[in-house]
Amino acid sequence: MKRTAFFTDSHAKKNVTVFDTTLRDGEQTPGISFTLEEKLAIAEQLSKIGVHVIEAGFPASSETERQSVKAVVGLGLSSQVCGLARSLTSDVDACIDCGVDMVHVFIPTSDVQREYTIRKTREQVLDTVNEIITYARDHVDQCMFSPMDATRTDWDYLIRVCRAAMDAGATIINIPDTVGVITPGAMKRLIERIESEVNCPLDVHCHNDFGLAVANTLAAVEAGASQVQVTVNGLGERAGNADLAQTVMALTSIYGIDTGIRTTGLVETSRLVSRYSGISIPPTQPIVGENAFAHESGIHSHGVITRSDTFEPGIMTPEMVGHRRRLKLGKHAGKHAIRQMLIEVQIEPTDAQLDEIVQRVKAIAGKGKRMTDADLYEIAESVMHLAPDEKTLELQDVAIMTGNHVIPTASVRALVDGKEHIFSNVGNGPVDAAVKAILGIMPAPILLKEFNIEAISGGTDAIGHVTIAVEDEKGRVFDASAANDDIVLASVEAVVNAINLVCRMRKHDLNQKA
Numbered sequence: 424m425k426r427t428a429f430f431t432d433s434h435a436k437k438n439v440t441v442f443d444t445t446l447r448d449g450e451q452t453p454g455i456s457f458t459l460e461e462k463l464a465i466a467e468q469l470s471k472i473g474v475h476v477i478e479a480g481f482p483a484s485s486e487t488e489r490q491s492v493k494a495v496v497g498l499g500l501s502s503q504v505c506g507l508a509r510s511l512t513s514d515v516d517a518c519i520d521c522g523v524d525m526v527h528v529f530i531p532t533s534d535v536q537r538e539y540t541i542r543k544t545r546e547q548v549l550d551t552v553n554e555i556i557t558y559a560r561d562h563v564d565q566c567m568f569s570p571m572d573a574t575r576t577d578w579d580y581l582i583r584v585c586r587a588a589m590d591a592g593a594t595i596i597n598i599p600d601t602v603g604v605i606t607p608g609a610m611k612r613l614i615e616r617i618e619s620e621v622n623c624p625l626d627v628h629c630h631n632d633f634g635l636a637v638a639n640t641l642a643a644v645e646a647g648a649s650q651v652q653v654t655v656n657g658l659g660e661r662a663g664n665a666d667l668a669q670t671v672m673a674l675t676s677i678y679g680i681d682t683g684i685r686t687t688g689l690v691e692t693s694r695l696v697s698r699y700s701g702i703s704i705p706p707t708q709p710i711v712g713e714n715a716f717a718h719e720s721g722i723h724s725h726g727v728i729t730r731s732d733t734f735e736p737g738i739m740t741p742e743m744v745g746h747r748r749r750l751k752l753g754k755h756a757g758k759h760a761i762r763q764m765l766i767e768v769q770i771e772p773t774d775a776q777l778d779e780i781v782q783r784v785k786a787i788a789g790k791g792k793r794m795t796d797a798d799l800y801e802i803a804e805s806v807m808h809l810a811p812d813e814k815t816l817e818l819q820d821v822a823i824m825t826g827n828h829v830i831p832t833a834s835v836r837a838l839v840d841g842k843e844h845i846f847s848n849v850g851n852g853p854v855d856a857a858v859k860a861i862l863g864i865m866p867a868p869i870l871l872k873e874f875n876i877e878a879i880s881g882g883t884d885a886i887g888h889v890t891i892a893v894e895d896e897k898g899r900v901f902d903a904s905a906a907n908d909d910i911v912l913a914s915v916e917a918v919v920n921a922i923n924l925v926c927r928m929r930k931h932d933l934n935q936k937a
């Protein structure tokens with residue numbers, strides 16, 4: 424498999440470090456407020472994947488924020504920890520009090536922000552930059568300086584501000600595209616100019632108002648920036664910031680630049696932050712989305728079965744980012760993919776049977792039904808006149824208790840291979856309790872790997888669609904799904920479907936051995 428970069432640029436550095444601001448700009452996403460435990464778990468995950476600097480927060484903004492930045496510092500991670508400060512000594516003091524490795528000082532430099540937010544003249548800003556950076560460097564080894572709204576700042580003046588910051592002791596300059604208005608070409612020219620006229624290490628912080636955050640970040644790297652600011656899942660003010668996974672994978676796979684990130688942890692990181700932020704990942708999200716390596720179209724699936732880089736980048740594989748490749752059933756599926764999916768469960772149709780199965784899949788999916796692996800096996804059984812697979816697990820009753828003063832509890836009665844079993848469990852919510860109760864009823868463990876709930880229609884009576892993936896003891900992963908207007912029952916049904924798939928495979932394995 425080809426794993427070399429398509430493209431290199433003479434100004435680009437061989438190594439680029441990653442500054443993650445999920446806990447600061449990411450948390451500025453309207454409606455998001457991570458708990459202390461969530462912040463610590465995110466920081467640990469970021470450090471685990473090799474993020475160079477974690478911007479843990481803005482300590483002067485509240486006592487809670489100060490405590491959480493202190494707690495992140497207290498973790499003693501291998502990543503450096505940075506705190507944000509306005510150009511006020513009290514803000515810098517708050518960062519120092521937290522024990523951060525780096526203080527990130529910012530001041531507005533565009534005319535519009537300068538005049539209407541801090542009400543200072545250009546000369547006053549230059550004086551403030553000098554004073555605050557000198558102050559910060561008296562107390563801390565590393566000081567990042569951001570001329571806020573740099574891309575809307577008069578470039579000649581911007582150069583003067585950057586020089587003043589470096590003269591005062593800034594250790595790195597961050598160029599923020601605060602309202603996401605620059606284009607890649609202009610970003611390249613701007614970074615080239617600052618690099619040649621100020622000669623300092625450069626970082627870049629791009630917002631996504633026009634969907635250009637990642638492209639602008641890459642343009643800055645092409646021009647020589649040595650660090651990129653990103654957030655997990657592109658969280659951040661308004662339309663967010665440059666996405667961590669997209670930026671890192673483009674740098675790694677397209678440019679051949681070493682970011683030091685352990686890319687196999689990208690999907691796990693994205694899912695963790697999605698869970699804590701309550702912001703789900705769209706299926707089409709690059710790198711980490713459900714469909715990033717999924718193929719439904721017959722022509723694509725056929726190609727990918729033969730050689731995966733026919734319809735995937737090749738320079739980036741699912742394994743590289745901790746994802747997996749999936750063939751999906753649907754209206755656009757073709758015979759090669761369907762045969763492959765059946766062979767994986769030891770069902771081998773003749774060519775004529777396969778044609779019939781494909782036609783039935785297309786007909787059902789064409790009516791808008793989302794099809795699962797279980798649906799495919801049922802169709803194959805019917806077309807091939809196979810004895811229908813006996814379901815190992817047959818759910819009889821499920822009862823859930825929840826409320827504002829009750830620990831969500833679920834009780835399940837089911838037949839497992841014809842024998843009645845009853846099991847109860849508690850959970851964080853009714854879905855969690857029900858899923859744990861059903862998994863607990865099974866004698867052999869089944870690992871729940873993925874769980875997604877999505878409302879298909881809007882409104883309080885929306886249909887809930889649940890897709891899950893489970894893993895058996897051999898590491899094989901099975902997808903299952905279910906839809907119901909009761910979200911708990913949709914979850915229960917999806918888990919039962921998945922369990923029956925795993926048990927079906929276990930029976931096939933035994934038959935093979937016999």
Ligand SMILES: CC(=O)SCCNC(=O)CCNC(=O)[C@H](O)C(C)(C)COP(=O)(O)OP(=O)(O)OC[C@H]1O[C@@H](n2cnc3c(N)ncnc32)[C@H](O)[C@@H]1OP(=O)(O)O
Pocket residue numbers: 448451481483484485508509510511529530531540541542571601660
């Ligand atoms: C582009 C960015 O993401 S910058 C970071 C933005 N993040 C946040 O604002 C999140 C945290 N912020 C907060 O909790 C609050 O805004 C605080 C605690 C910082 C300030 O709260 P308040 O004192 O109530 O002021 P408020 O937020 O209404 O206004 C901002 C103040 O900061 C000043 N300010 C803004 N940037 C700077 C700066 N870089 N240097 C100095 N002062 C600044 C403004 O002039 C204004 O001051 P004023 O009260 O004298 O007019």
Ligand SMILES: CC(C)C(=O)C(=O)O
Pocket residue numbers: 448529569571572597599600601602628630
């Ligand atoms: C503090 C700065 C870097 C910022 O978040 C922005 O300009 O968007």
